[in-house]
Amino acid sequence: MRKRDVSCSPTAGYTFSNKRTMAVMQFWSPNRPDTPDIDVDAEEFPAQSALVPADSVPGRSLVIVIAIMTFLAALAANVAILVADASVEWRSDIAREATVQVRPTPGRDIELDVATAAEAMRKTPGVRDALVYAQSESEALLTPWLGEGLDLSELPTPRMIVLKLETENRPDFDRLRMELERVVPNAVLDDHHVFIERLGDMARAAVATAALVFILILAAMAVAVASATRAAVATNREIVEVLHIVGAADAFIAQEFQRRFMALGFRGALIGGGGAVAFFVLAQFLARRWRATGGGEQIEAMFGDFSVGPSGFLVILLLVGAVATLTGYLSRYIVLRHLWRLG
Amino acid sequence: MLSFENVGLRYGVGAETLRDINFQIAPRSFQFLTGPSGAGKTTLMRLIIMALRPTRGLINIFGKDTAALSNEEVAETRRGIGVVFQDFRLLDHLTLYENVALPLRVLGREESTYRAEVTELLRWVGLGERAHALPTILSGGEKQRAAIARALISQPKLLLADEPTGNVDPTLARRILRLFVELHKAGTAVIIATHDMTLMDQYEEARRLVLADGRLHIFE
Numbered sequence: 001m002r003k004r005d006v007s008c009s010p011t012a013g014y015t016f017s018n019k020r021t022m023a024v025m026q027f028w029s030p031n032r033p034d035t036p037d038i039d040v041d042a043e044e045f046p047a048q049s050a051l052v053p054a055d056s057v058p059g060r061s062l063v064i065v066i067a068i069m070t071f072l073a074a075l076a077a078n079v080a081i082l083v084a085d086a087s088v089e090w091r092s093d094i095a096r097e098a099t100v101q102v103r104p105t106p107g108r109d110i111e112l113d114v115a116t117a118a119e120a121m122r123k124t125p126g127v128r129d130a131l132v133y134a135q136s137e138s139e140a141l142l143t144p145w146l147g148e149g150l151d152l153s154e155l156p157t158p159r160m161i162v163l164k165l166e167t168e169n170r171p172d173f174d175r176l177r178m179e180l181e182r183v184v185p186n187a188v189l190d191d192h193h194v195f196i197e198r199l200g201d202m203a204r205a206a207v208a209t210a211a212l213v214f215i216l217i218l219a220a221m222a223v224a225v226a227s228a229t230r231a232a233v234a235t236n237r238e239i240v241e242v243l244h245i246v247g248a249a250d251a252f253i254a255q256e257f258q259r260r261f262m263a264l265g266f267r268g269a270l271i272g273g274g275g276a277v278a279f280f281v282l283a284q285f286l287a288r289r290w291r292a293t294g295g296g297e298q299i300e301a302m303f304g305d306f307s308v309g310p311s312g313f314l315v316i317l318l319l320v321g322a323v324a325t326l327t328g329y330l331s332r333y334i335v336l337r338h339l340w341r342l343g
Numbered sequence: 344m345l346s347f348e349n350v351g352l353r354y355g356v357g358a359e360t361l362r363d364i365n366f367q368i369a370p371r372s373f374q375f376l377t378g379p380s381g382a383g384k385t386t387l388m389r390l391i392i393m394a395l396r397p398t399r400g401l402i403n404i405f406g407k408d409t410a411a412l413s414n415e416e417v418a419e420t421r422r423g424i425g426v427v428f429q430d431f432r433l434l435d436h437l438t439l440y441e442n443v444a445l446p447l448r449v450l451g452r453e454e455s456t457y458r459a460e461v462t463e464l465l466r467w468v469g470l471g472e473r474a475h476a477l478p479t480i481l482s483g484g485e486k487q488r489a490a491i492a493r494a495l496i497s498q499p500k501l502l503l504a505d506e507p508t509g510n511v512d513p514t515l516a517r518r519i520l521r522l523f524v525e526l527h528k529a530g531t532a533v534i535i536a537t538h539d540m541t542l543m544d545q546y547e548e549a550r551r552l553v554l555a556d557g558r559l560h561i562f563e
Contacts, residue, residue, distance in 0.1 A: 045440075045454070045458060046438075046475065048441060048448070048454055049436060049437050049438070049441055051434075051437075051448075053436040238432070239434055241394070241432075242432050242434060242445070243445070243449060244394070244418070244421070245392055245394065245421060245426055245432070246421070246422075246426075246445050246446040246449055246493070246497075247418050247419070247421040247422035247446055247449055247450070247497070248418060248449035249414070249415055249418040249419075249449070250414050250415070250418070251415075252449050252451070339414065340414065
């Protein structure tokens with residue numbers, strides 16, 4: 001770095017690092033009054049103004065848009081997590097049970113068949129217990145389809161046996177079917193795999209939809225940021241031109257816009273992310289209060305107790321950071337592309 | 344230092360605004376660029392600072408063909424050129440200090456490394472007390488001096504001034520000219536675009552580049 005002499009003297013006047021310029025500048029004010037010694041470094045200098053003025057960027061509207069988008073994205077991400085977690089629980093609950101259906105067959109004693117089948121199942125490794133549904137309980141299962149008040153005693157109502165399975169040591173269902181067919185030919189085993197697969201498909205579809213919504217929200221936010229950046233560049237065209245003329249590189253100019261937009265993005269993301277956290281805390285609180293009601297049970301069966309847990313809050317935190325970074329870098333890219341076109 | 348060879352410029356599909364422009368600017372030289380209003384003085388200045396690209400011809404600045412420069416190289420080349428605009432082009436949201444410091448700030452230098460330099464230059468142009476004022480409250484003369492200080496702060500090899508006396512009174516105009524002459528004597532190549540004959544008559548040693556009908560005529 002070149003040596004600078006910034007000493008001042010009331011009689012000799014200034015000397016200056018840029019001696020060539022300062023020698024010339026003496027012609028500027030030949031009658032300049034003596035200037036007292038001033039320690040330049042000790043003067044109070046306010047913080048440097050941003051080169052992109054705050055009021056030249058559509059800041060407030062952009063912050064609102066980013067806040068809403070971040071809130072919706074956090075909602076979509078956490079709903080996906082809730083559904084994925086809930087579906088694991090549904091499938092695990094269902095997989096812990098299997099059902100044996102004993103059909104009434106002419107010439108066979110159904111009570112004997114049910115007892116034989118239940119006994120055979122209890123002896124099978126992996127089956128913890130076999131609960132026999134009484135005739136009345138089996139008929140009650142048909143009530144939602146056939147209505148109440150009907151005399152079902154004349155109908156050949158199948159009898160149900162619910163098998164409670166061990167979670168660690170699951171039975172071999174093929175062997176179980178063969179054994180069942182041997183002892184009670186008119187009994188059918190349902191291991192619920194079709195239902196489990198359907199639940200899995202449904203959960204995957206729900207998660208994929210939430211992920212798609214999440215991506216669309218981020219895309220919409222990116223479009224809003226890009227549009228605001230273009231507007232800001234257009235508004236600050238003269239500033240960009242002056243910066244170019246004094247020798248600013250494109251990267252320097254883009255960085256100034258990036259700084260401004262990243263700050264806006266962070267503010268918006270913080271508001272939206274904070275809103276999402278508040279929403280889930282409130283939803284969790286309300287879900288616990290409504291748990292006793294019928295509707296509350298349905299919602300809990302579907303989504304659990306709205307407890308997003310540490311992973312959900314971590315996702316929101318990451319989302320806030322990602323949105324701020326995305327906003328900054330996207331605006332940088334837009335400005336660089338604009339300047340490259342100008343060049 | 345600067346040369347134009349058969350340079351032509353056309354806006355859109357019309358006739359050429361500038362045609363067959365040939366000249367060279369030597370280091371430590373002084374020239375007036377003159378001609379009637381609308382002759383293309385400002386356009387020629389914009390070609391020199393690479394704010395415009397010529398339709399044809401070759402422009403060479405500091406030994407580099409401007410057509411072959413990347414955006415980064417253009418920025419680097421511009422740092423060797425100080426420009427004073429007729430309308431000053433000060434940024435209204437920055438203080439005078441920040442405006443003058445702009446060429447150093449865009450280099451990525453820390454503010455503390457140039458604070459003394461900028462402050463002293465502002466004092467020398469008589470704006471020491473106005474360092475933290477915004478350009479919007481300054482007179483035309485003060486803005487002119489700030490614009491000149493901004494052009495000089497990075498010690499350019501070439502100084503361009505577009506109608507630098509267009510907004511000031513005759514006394515200040517003489518002082519501005521005197522400043523440019525001294526800068527030239529100290530080693531800077533100077534080009535002053537003006538149609539002020541009185542101003543040109545005050546420094547008859549200067550070369551005159553006269554633009555008329557899109558062509559350049561040189562009077563040594």
